[in-house]
Amino acid sequence: MTAPDTIRLGDWQDPSTLVGQILSRQTMILTAGQLVSAWRRCSLSSDFWARYASLFSKRFDAGHPVQREALESAVSYLLNELFENCAKFSSASIDTVKYESWVMPGGIVIQLTNHILPEKQAGFVELMKELLDGDPDELYFRKLEQNAESDQAGSGLGYLSLMKDYNIRFGFRFYKLDDRSTAVDVQAHINIKEI
Numbered sequence: 794m795t796a797p798d799t800i801r802l803g804d805w806q807d808p809s810t811l812v813g814q815i816l817s818r819q820t821m822i823l824t825a826g827q828l829v830s831a832w833r834r835c836s837l838s839s840d841f842w843a844r845y846a847s848l849f850s851k852r853f854d855a856g857h858p859v860q861r862e863a864l865e866s867a868v869s870y871l872l873n874e875l876f877e878n879c880a881k882f883s884s885a886s887i888d889t890v891k892y893e894s895w896v897m898p899g900g901i902v903i904q905l906t907n908h909i910l911p912e913k914q915a916g917f918v919e920l921m922k923e924l925l926d927g928d929p930d931e932l933y934f935r936k937l938e939q940n941a942e943s944d945q946a947g948s949g950l951g952y953l954s955l956m957k958d959y960n961i962r963f964g965f966r967f968y969k970l971d972d973r974s975t976a977v978d979v980q981a982h983i984n985i986k987e988i
């Protein structure tokens with residue numbers, strides 16, 4: 794049962810339901826503060842885990858050979874976006890950033906968990922609903938136009954580009970831990986056939 798303080802959007806899937814398909818699972822815990830204090834830690838962690846995942850290339854069941862380099866570069870691009878978002882947008886007193894990934898014959902599920910102030914949740918949920926409900930191509934060009942007309946900080950194109958370029962399916966789960974912290978799971982599903 795879903796607790797009242799939990800919201801799930803898009804393709805968020807309970808990782809326990811993946812059991813039986815998993816070839817390998819990885820976990821790493823960092824803090825947003827460490828990522829911000831040396832920004833290169835985002836790309837370093839992304840490149841490390843992308844190389845690590847790509848070494849499974851022969852074990853996938855894509856119906857065609859999986860190019861190790863293509864997989865590595867797609868995962869690195871995806872992870873960099875996810876780590877940078879954790880660094881940029883973590884706002885709660887809990888600073889933990891958790892990386893988890895599950896490698897399966899059909900693809901890879903990656904989840905990054907960070908924490909935000911509860912009052913930041915509604916805006917994030919609205920943005921993600923727009924992203925998940927809309928047509929990615931149409932939304933992408935609309936956002937490009939909006940960005941050209943405003944000078945807001947984030948472009949809002951990170952998730953959209955990944956949906957467009959690699960057909961990544963995203964899911965989000967928000968769960969309130971206490972009055973000052975809400976945990977956010979951002980889950981990305983890579984279909985190996987799209988690589």
Ligand SMILES: Nc1ncnc2c1ncn2[C@@H]1O[C@H](COP(=O)(O)OP(=O)(O)OP(=O)(O)O)[C@@H](O)[C@H]1O
Nearest residue numbers: 878879882883907909917947948949950951952953
């Ligand atoms: N991990 C996260 N924690 C809290 N808020 C987030 C997180 N990821 C995304 N957001 C919110 O969702 C918005 C959209 O994220 P997205 O990555 O698509 O764009 P961006 O980071 O703003 O810009 P870009 O990725 O193009 O530099 C962000 O501006 C932010 O408000």
Ligand SMILES: [Mg+2]
Nearest residue numbers: 874878951952
């Ligand atoms: Mg981003």
